Amino acid sequence: MTKQEVISCIESRQQNIIEDLIEELTIKKNTLNIDSDEIKDADSQSHRDEYQDDEEDIDNRLENAKKALTIVKNIPLKKSEKVELGALIETDNFLMYIGIATQKFQYMGKDIIGVSALAPLYDELRDKIVGASFTMQGVRYKIQSIE
Numbered sequence: 001m002t003k004q005e006v007i008s009c010i011e012s013r014q015q016n017i018i019e020d021l022i023e024e025l026t027i028k029k030n031t032l033n034i035d036s037d038e039i040k041d042a043d044s045q046s047h048r049d050e051y052q053d054d055e056e057d058i059d060n061r062l063e064n065a066k067k068a069l070t071i072v073k074n075i076p077l078k079k080s081e082k083v084e085l086g087a088l089i090e091t092d093n094f095l096m097y098i099g100i101a102t103q104k105f106q107y108m109g110k111d112i113i114g115v116s117a118l119a120p121l122y123d124e125l126r127d128k129i130v131g132a133s134f135t136m137q138g139v140r141y142k143i144q145s146i147e
Helices: 003-032 042-074 120-125
Strands: 088-091 095-099 105-107 110-116 133-136 139-146
Touching: 003 042, 003 088, 003 095, 003 105, 003 110, 110 120, 120 133
Parallel strands: 095 110
Antiparallel strands: 088 095, 088 139, 105 110, 133 139
8 A cells, every 4th residue: 555545545534524514514504503592591592502512512623633734644655764754564463644633544454543633642653764763642652554
């Protein structure tokens, strides 16, 4: 599997997250379309306020997802000799892409995780080369290759 394939997979997954959030936001907005005449008591107003808070939360998550996709698309595709923004790191257990945070997922039989350049783990990994080790969640890993 190539670095470009992994990046394309991450971009596709991020686009799916964006689409799901847009759908969720649309449902919330449609639910909020309550005429003010229908709000008859404090309980109804409380539910409306709760839906508005949920809508704001979804909107924030949507904006963050869009920013993350933009970050991935703007990272130059180049060969990396050390851990840096845009590097694809192979360990004995998984692949790690340095750019945006993702949940672990499988692609072509390999576990892949995205790590944000703002994450403390990236600070530990930055500038490491093939053969170096690092610890993540109490487990020691060795860098087998970097693209």
